[in-house]
Amino acid sequence: GAVVSQHPSRVICKSGTSVKIECRSLDFQATTMFWYRQFPKQSLMLMATSNEGSKATYEQGVEKDKFLINHASLTLSTLTVTSAHPEDSSFYICSASAREGSSYNEQFFGPGTRLTVL
Amino acid sequence: AQSVTQPDIHITVSEGASLELRCNYSYGATPYLFWYVQSPGQGLQLLLKYFSGDTLVQGIKGFEAEFKRSQSSFNLRKPSVHWSDAAEYFCAVGPGGFKTIFGAGTRLFVKA
Numbered sequence: 001g002a003v004v005s006q007h008p009s010r011v012i013c014k015s016g017t018s019v020k021i022e023c024r025s026l027d028f029q030a031t032t033m034f035w036y037r038q039f040p041k042q043s044l045m046l047m048a049t050s051n052e053g054s055k056a057t058y059e060q061g062v063e064k065d066k067f068l069i070n071h072a073s074l075t076l077s078t079l080t081v082t083s084a085h086p087e088d089s090s091f092y093i094c095s096a097s098a099r100e101g102s103s104y105n106e107q108f109f110g111p112g113t114r115l116t117v118l
Numbered sequence: 119a120q121s122v123t124q125p126d127i128h129i130t131v132s133e134g135a136s137l138e139l140r141c142n143y144s145y146g147a148t149p150y151l152f153w154y155v156q157s158p159g160q161g162l163q164l165l166l167k168y169f170s171g172d173t174l175v176q177g178i179k180g181f182e183a184e185f186k187r188s189q190s191s192f193n194l195r196k197p198s199v200h201w202s203d204a205a206e207y208f209c210a211v212g213p214g215g216f217k218t219i220f221g222a223g224t225r226l227f228v229k230a
Contacts, residue, residue: 004161034218043208043220044162093161107218109154109161 002028004096006110013084014118021079021113023094029074030096034107035067038091050077084117091115120145122211122221130227131199139194139224141209150212151192153183156223157205165207168192179203204228 003026013019023033032051036044048064050056050071058064066088068080077096081088091114095107121144131137143149150169154162166177173185183194192209209221 006161041225043222046217046219049217091159095162106164106167109163111161112159114159 002108004094004108004110006094006113008113009111010114012116012118015085016083018080018082019084019115021092023077023110025075025096028098030098032097033071033077034095035069035079036093038093044093081115086117089115089117120211120219122209122219124209124221124224126224128225128227130229133201133228133230134198137196137199139207141192141221142190143192143211144190145211151185152210153194154208154210155205156208199228201228
């Protein structure tokens with residue numbers, strides 16, 4: 001089956017620093033990747049959608065200068081949390097999909113990255 | 119606006135008992151419907167999905183779900199719960215434009 005990895009699985013950083021999270025599709029080419037944020041005991045909130053080679057589309061209320069997304073290749077997307085603060089602490093999950101034509105293709109989820117900002 | 123409602127925040131079921139997790143959606147047309155399971159600290163695993171056709175959908179791990187258009191529901195069922203089924207379950211709807219909207223989740227506890 002399709003596998004999506006995330007790295008790192010956990011990261012602890014000091015307030016004011018930037019953190020990069022990688023999302024990789026290991027055995028398929030992901031034309032679209034999604035980034036979600038999940039607060040404790042809550043659901044997933046879509047932050048942005050990125051298509052390979054183009055700028056990410058951010059959801060309303062998500063600061064694009066705060067959460068930089070790059071989808072440079074068909075197998076890699078990165079989320080950089082810039083100047084992180086404690087309120088950015090959360091569980092970040094990516095998913096990837098290989099869209100073909102107009103059909104809806106399944107999203108495959110990564111295992112998530114736990115970010116703690118001190 | 120599209121939305122997904124999971125009325126039960128948490129449910130406790132005895133091992134071996136049957137399970138039904140409720141999900142209601144709001145969407146203008148026939149949606150794409152999903153159930154995912156998430157173990158603590160993990161990503162999401164797809165249990166099953168409905169796009170069209172037979173309204174009773176079989177998934178992995180012995181789960182099934184039934185799409186009822188008249189009730190705008192897509193409830194998840196399992197005839198006999200195992201202790202390993204304890205997890206968070208999310209119902210989701212994909213409006214076809216690729217964006218997936220998740221419900222708030224239902225935490226399943228399984229007691230011996």
